[in-house]
Amino acid sequence: MDRELAVTVAAFRSVVSTLKRAKTHDLMATVAGMRIDQPEAQVLIHLLDSGDPRRVGAIAQALQVESPHVTRTVAKLERQGLVERVRDPDDGRAWRIGLTGQGGDVAQVCMRVNMELFETAMAGWVPQDRAELTRLLGRLSEDMLGILEARLDAPAGQRP
Amino acid sequence: MDRELAVTVAAFRSVVSTLKRAKTHDLMATVAGMRIDQPEAQVLIHLLDSGDPRRVGAIAQALQVESPHVTRTVAKLERQGLVERVRDPDDGRAWRIGLTGQGGDVAQVCMRVNMELFETAMAGWVPQDRAELTRLLGRLSEDMLGILEARLDAPAGQRP
DNA sequence: TATTGTTATACTCTATAACTATA
DNA sequence: TATAGTTATAGAGTATAACAATA
Numbered sequence: 001m002d003r004e005l006a007v008t009v010a011a012f013r014s015v016v017s018t019l020k021r022a023k024t025h026d027l028m029a030t031v032a033g034m035r036i037d038q039p040e041a042q043v044l045i046h047l048l049d050s051g052d053p054r055r056v057g058a059i060a061q062a063l064q065v066e067s068p069h070v071t072r073t074v075a076k077l078e079r080q081g082l083v084e085r086v087r088d089p090d091d092g093r094a095w096r097i098g099l100t101g102q103g104g105d106v107a108q109v110c111m112r113v114n115m116e117l118f119e120t121a122m123a124g125w126v127p128q129d130r131a132e133l134t135r136l137l138g139r140l141s142e143d144m145l146g147i148l149e150a151r152l153d154a155p156a157g158q159r160p
Numbered sequence: 161m162d163r164e165l166a167v168t169v170a171a172f173r174s175v176v177s178t179l180k181r182a183k184t185h186d187l188m189a190t191v192a193g194m195r196i197d198q199p200e201a202q203v204l205i206h207l208l209d210s211g212d213p214r215r216v217g218a219i220a221q222a223l224q225v226e227s228p229h230v231t232r233t234v235a236k237l238e239r240q241g242l243v244e245r246v247r248d249p250d251d252g253r254a255w256r257i258g259l260t261g262q263g264g265d266v267a268q269v270c271m272r273v274n275m276e277l278f279e280t281a282m283a284g285w286v287p288q289d290r291a292e293l294t295r296l297l298g299r300l301s302e303d304m305l306g307i308l309e310a311r312l313d314a315p316a317g318q319r320p
Numbered sequence: 321t322a323t324t325g326t327t328a329t330a331c332t333c334t335a336t337a338a339c340t341a342t343a
Numbered sequence: 344t345a346t347a348g349t350t351a352t353a354g355a356g357t358a359t360a361a362c363a364a365t366a
Contacts, residue, residue: 002275004294005282009275010209011297013202016176017224018304022335022355027311039356042173049170056325064177066358071326093324093365115169119162121303129296134164136293137171143281144178151187182332182358199333216348229334231349253342253347 024117032113034106039065039073041110044082044099048107053098055088082106188273194266199225199233201270204242204259208267213258215248242266 018024025038036044046062047054056074060067074097077083082103088094099107122130178184185198196204206222207214216234220227234257237243242263248254259267282290 002279004291005275005279006209006271008290008294008297009278011294011301012175012179012278013205014224014301015172015297015304016179018301018308019172019176020180020334021224023312024308027308037355045173049166057323064174064181065356067325068327068359069357075326088324091324091366095325111166115162115165117304117307118169118172118300119165120307121300122165124303125299129299130168131164132292133296133300134168134171136289136296137168137175139285139289140278140281140293141171141174141178143284144175144277147277147280148178148184148187152183180357197332217346225333226335227348228336228350235349248347251343251347255348 028113028117032109034109034113036106036110039069040077040082041114043070043073043077043097044103044107045111045114047083047097047099048104048111053086053096055094055096057094059097077103184277188277192269192273194269194273196266196270199229200237200242201274203230203233203237203257204263204267205271205274207243207257207259208264208271213246213256215254215256217254219257237263 025041029036029041034041042063043059046059050062054062056067056070059074060070063070074083074085078085081100083097084100084103085095085097088096122133185201189196194201202223203219206219210222214222216227216230219234220230223230234243234245238245241260243257244260244263245255245257248256282293
């Protein structure tokens, strides 16, 4: 058994637990003075860093959730005036979800708060280590998604 | 705004989503031929890599969840014959939860399947990159936990 | 007929509160 | 009275199934 890998996985499990648990989000939301729940924050952040209005299906895929979940979250954000939806000019079945002015501001705060936890954690790191982590994590997330997509698409019998 | 940090956080968000979503666990469980849900797998893995029987409270703390959650999960595992509990010899209020023989086997499978996703993702990586990721993630998880504990313990007024 | 999205419903995971028993 | 754990209950987050509308 690969001990090094086990350590990596354990570290990951720990950070995932930290990010998942309600207290972490509540703490961040309190600090930022927001009343935004986790799925709402995820959508806002995604819209912010994708830059332009996105379709519901695209958001769902990016966040790796099913579309009904996005539908509901977008509806809540819309009621709060944080996003607005317009018919997709190219496809009458679809909508484009975009940030309103206020939504953009809130999204900025969400992202900043989200980053701040990492920023503080890495405060004492040398720049090279930060850069390395960025590079390696980026690659890992890509590789992992690739594998998963491939397996989920494959018929059960073909699965390794 | 620190662009590099934003990329790190985004990559992390992606991996977290991947690991959280039901399909990922289902896929892994199917591959391993197990009928173990996520919280059960987490407890088994924790017991496996801590090596010896653990108290409910200790498991809860390690997994960053509340103890009632662990109580229920342990009860389910006990019914399946995967863990057993004995009174703590030093403290009559407490229990020690340990893996049974069968539980140990299942825990091994859980851990292997868990690692396999990472292993496959990093298959093409040079050894140095793997080692770096291990080192950096280990440090990140420690630093992050430290910050969070400090903040959750602090009275609301003192929070930064 | 296939695809985009919505509505309705149910399930999984986790948290909080109230309680029991030992220290 | 403080602490370890349990029982009971509630909530957040996500998934599945059935449907509507457009392509």
